[in-house]
Amino acid sequence: MFQGRLCARLALVLSCLAVPLGAASWRPIGPGGGYINARPVAAPSDPRVAYVTGQNQTGIFRTADGGVTWRHLEIRSELRAEGVWAIDPRNARSLLGVAIVSNSYARLAASDDAGAHWHLASEGLPTDGNGHVDLYGGVVFDPALAGHVVAGTFSGLYDSRDGGAHWAPAGFAGQVIVALGAAAPNELWVALVHGDDDHQIFEIHHTQDGGATWISTGWPARRAFSFLSFRFDSRAPDKPYVIADGRVFHRTAAGWDRLASADHSSDLVALADGTLVAVTNGSPRRSHDGGRTWTGGGRPGLVSLVQVGPREILAIGEYGAWRSADGGEHFAASSRGLDAQSLNTLAAAADGTVWAGMQGPGFMRTRDGGGDWTRQIRGLGIDPKAYPPFPAAFAASPTQASELYAVLASSRGYELARSRDGGGRWAYATTPLPPTGYGNLRLGVDARDPDRLVLAATSSAGSLVSFVWTSLDGGQSWKPPFAFREHQFILDLAVDSVDSDVVFALSTDGMWRSRDGGRSFLRAGRGLPRELTNDFTLAIDPDDHQKVYVAAAFGIYQSKDGGTTFHRLGPQLPAAGQRGIAIAAGGRVVISSIEQGVQLWHPDTGRYESVGPGLPLEAFNARIVIDPKDRKTVYASTYGRSVWRLDLDD
DSSP states (O other), rough: HHHHHHHHHHHHHTTTTTTTTOOOOEEEEEOOBBBOOOOOOOEETEEEEEEEEEEGGEEEEEETTSSSEEEEEEEEESSSSEEEEOOOTTTOOOEEEEEEEETOOOOEEEETTTTSSSSOTTOOOOTTTTSSSSTTTTTESSSSSSSSEEEETTEEEEESSSSSSSSSOSSOTOOOEEEEEETTTTEEEEEESSTTTTSSSEEEEOOOOOTTSSSEOOOSSSSSOOSEEEEETTTTSSEEEEEETTEEEEEEETTEOGGGGGGGGEEEEOOTTTTTEETTTEEEEESSTTTSSEOOOOOEEEEEEESSSSSEEEEEEEEEEOOOOTTOOEEEOOTTOBBBOOOOEEEEEEEEEEEEETTTEEEEEEEESSSOOOOOOOSOOOOOOOOOOEEEEEEEEESOOOOOEEEEEETTEEEEEEEETTTOEEEEOOSSOOSSSSSEEEEHHHHHHHEEEEEEEEEEESSSSEEEEEEEESSOOOOOOOOTTTOOOEEEEESSSSSSSSSEEETTEEEESSSSSTSOOOEEEETTTSSSOSOOOOOEEOTTTTTTEEEETTEEEESSTTTTTTTTSOOOOOOOOSSEEEEGGGEEEEEEEETTTEEEEEETEEEEOOOOOOOOOOTOOOOOOOOSSSEEEEEEEEEEEEEEEEETTO
């Protein structure tokens, strides 16, 4: 009997969960760009094909047109590479990269179909003290011999004669391989360190017979470098450039020459006409005399370069990708499809404008659902080419699209900015927060009077205490704060769009309600779970302000009496460490979690329906917003994959 009741209950729960909703699917809408600090890898046989790795293990992006457009690499195998390290010079579809296997260890992997499928290629390679494959010096293909790959490790050189399937020691046993280089048939370059910590010797060796014999090149610097890489000139591949901790050296007939005027460089390419293009102090510079003098500068934030055509150069940096078609003289943003932004804030204004806040570009907006994004920082006194403050909170008036607020965090502390023209121009107001010691900021705007603000923050200095401040003049002045009890963390804040004197504050200790615009709070929310842990989990139905919703770890709770009492909607849900919630047209409740993605509770069916495939859950941060102008459109925020859009009724 017990087994029968259990099966019946399980069937009921399953009938309420994960019911597919139509054919709608999520699609990325930008903004393009993002912080990418890995060097792009271009295919020697077709340099228009290049790969870059997004931050925080959010995948690989590929271009087939020299960086004009990008797409995220969709991997179809169970083994998933997290970056491309080398491309076979004879076959642009043959790749080597690093993948994380089931026991969380890194292993070398290979792909024969341009990254769609991967298989392990680590047999015989040593591992480090943490169990990861040891590839400290990188991996390169031999341009002369098919299947010949060389790897640098902490314990010497290894090579494979079958494309990486099997590896064996290949010299320099017991020596640390710092870097490898290969540009001409049978010619390989190795940078290595040997000796004890007090007497380390740094050397560069060269072979012209595929590694059978090696010759020391008489490297002049005796100390080891923490970062070193080889760069090659196609006109003279036996005369490489070496970038060592920001210093540039060039191999000549007389030995190694240091290009002192190129100090503080992170990368370099040599064009066929003799022009050198370097990234120096984050900006591109050019030399036409072998590196003795340099011109240029300007565009900051670049990290690395790769040549993708005779005079085409692709640059990667803090804001994404940049492309030059004139040998490095001019660079233009080229991040279409390189949707690798990490969002800190996401909001939608009353007219449907979507605002994304990111560390790097600052604020960007789209007025056409993601077709075009523009950076909006005018009036903040920020150099458009500089690294702007961190967007800590953002709020748009529910009824007036022109009224916007943002809290910015910088080395100066927190600053409140206001725009009264939809983001065209910003001006600073004041904030009650001290420069340091506060976090988890939440900002609310009165729907009828945009001068009325509510700001919540939690002090991390000493005892954990949360505060709520109110302003009646757009942040020019602030009332004394309401202080919650110790050890309460404000998770979310909501201002009633009908009765703006009603403000809800959701804390780890439950629901609190204000009836005087946020100046004081009393406990509410009877029926909610005792402990709440999820951010951005409070929502008020725009069509019925008596309906208040809370997304908890194990379920969604609804109030029909303005937050006084709550009951759970449907069955208990699988546990979620992070949830989001928003109310779509027709009273449909959209919920999200980083574990289960996005689901929909429809009041007519009483079921949770899975909405739309395609959302990258590995990057999803559970933050969702509904377009106020078209409440069938949902936007999702990610960390490293920009913004995604779903149209519920498609």
